[in-house]
Amino acid sequence: MEQLVLDMGLAPRPSFDNFLTHGPHEALNHLRLWAANPLRSPVPTFLWGGSGVGKTHLLHAVRLALEGQGGRVGWLDAGTASVPAFDDGWVAVLLDDCQLYTAEQQAVAFNWFVNAQTPARGAPRWVLAAADRPPADLLLREDLRTRLGWGHVFQLQPLSEADRRRVLRRAADERGVFLSDEVMDYMLNRFSRDLGSLMALLDQLDGYALRTQRAITIALIKAMLEAG
Numbered sequence: 112m113e114q115l116v117l118d119m120g121l122a123p124r125p126s127f128d129n130f131l132t133h134g135p136h137e138a139l140n141h142l143r144l145w146a147a148n149p150l151r152s153p154v155p156t157f158l159w160g161g162s163g164v165g166k167t168h169l170l171h172a173v174r175l176a177l178e179g180q181g182g183r184v185g186w187l188d189a190g191t192a193s194v195p196a197f198d199d200g201w202v203a204v205l206l207d208d209c210q211l212y213t214a215e216q217q218a219v220a221f222n223w224f225v226n227a228q229t230p231a232r233g234a235p236r237w238v239l240a241a242a243d244r245p246p247a248d249l250l251l252r253e254d255l256r257t258r259l260g261w262g263h264v265f266q267l268q269p270l271s272e273a274d275r276r277r278v279l280r281r282a283a284d285e286r287g288v289f290l291s292d293e294v295m296d297y298m299l300n301r302f303s304r305d306l307g308s309l310m311a312l313l314d315q316l317d318g319y320a321l322r323t324q325r326a327i328t329i330a331l332i333k334a335m336l337e338a339g
Contacts, residue, residue, distance in 0.1 A: 149180075
């Protein structure tokens with residue numbers, strides 16, 4: 112069976128501008144203003160919500176925004192294998208998928224949190240964390256769980272059906288991809304409807320269409336699945 116080759120470089124890097132939302136978004140506005148302010152408050156921020164609502168996207172957007180300003184950050188997620196010690200040169204600590212942390216990762220996250228908020232040198236650093244549930248419901252060690260809920264807490268809500276279609280259309284337009292209403296109906300009715308999965312599918316379709324020099328149609332989607 113032919114191996115499917117994906118050109119993931121076609122997908123735009125996570126940013127505040129390409130965060131998939133429709134209308135005002137409190138958490139997005141908070142993070143955008145915070146990342147742009149060199150005098151940012153060190154009060155921690157926590158994002159929570161189900162799969163596909165954009166938590167990881169926003170953490171990466173913050174990371175890229177800070178790195179674009181010349182800053183360095185500490186990053187920890189459930190897949191992080193080699194974890195460094197806290198670095199006084201970091202401007203922020205970002206903790207993703209907290210609900211999946213092992214005991215060892217929880218110990219690292221707690222150490223980073225404490226050192227960020229009460230550093231040996233310099234001003235306190237910001238901590239931005241995310242999970243699939245509010246801090247009070249996390250099955251983590253108590254000292255870490257309570258600290259994650261100290262500051263700003265935002266729940267990210269899934270988009271409505273109409274908004275999901277709008278952002279999927281916008282994401283396709285940004286890639287220079289045309290999605291007919293028929294193709295969009297097929298994607299929404301036959302595949303996982305959370306935005307993370309839809310964006311991954313769009314990336315796959317974009318890469319496969321480019322590789323095969325074909326327009327994105329239902330027939331192409333079926334061919335891609337058979338090839339994969």
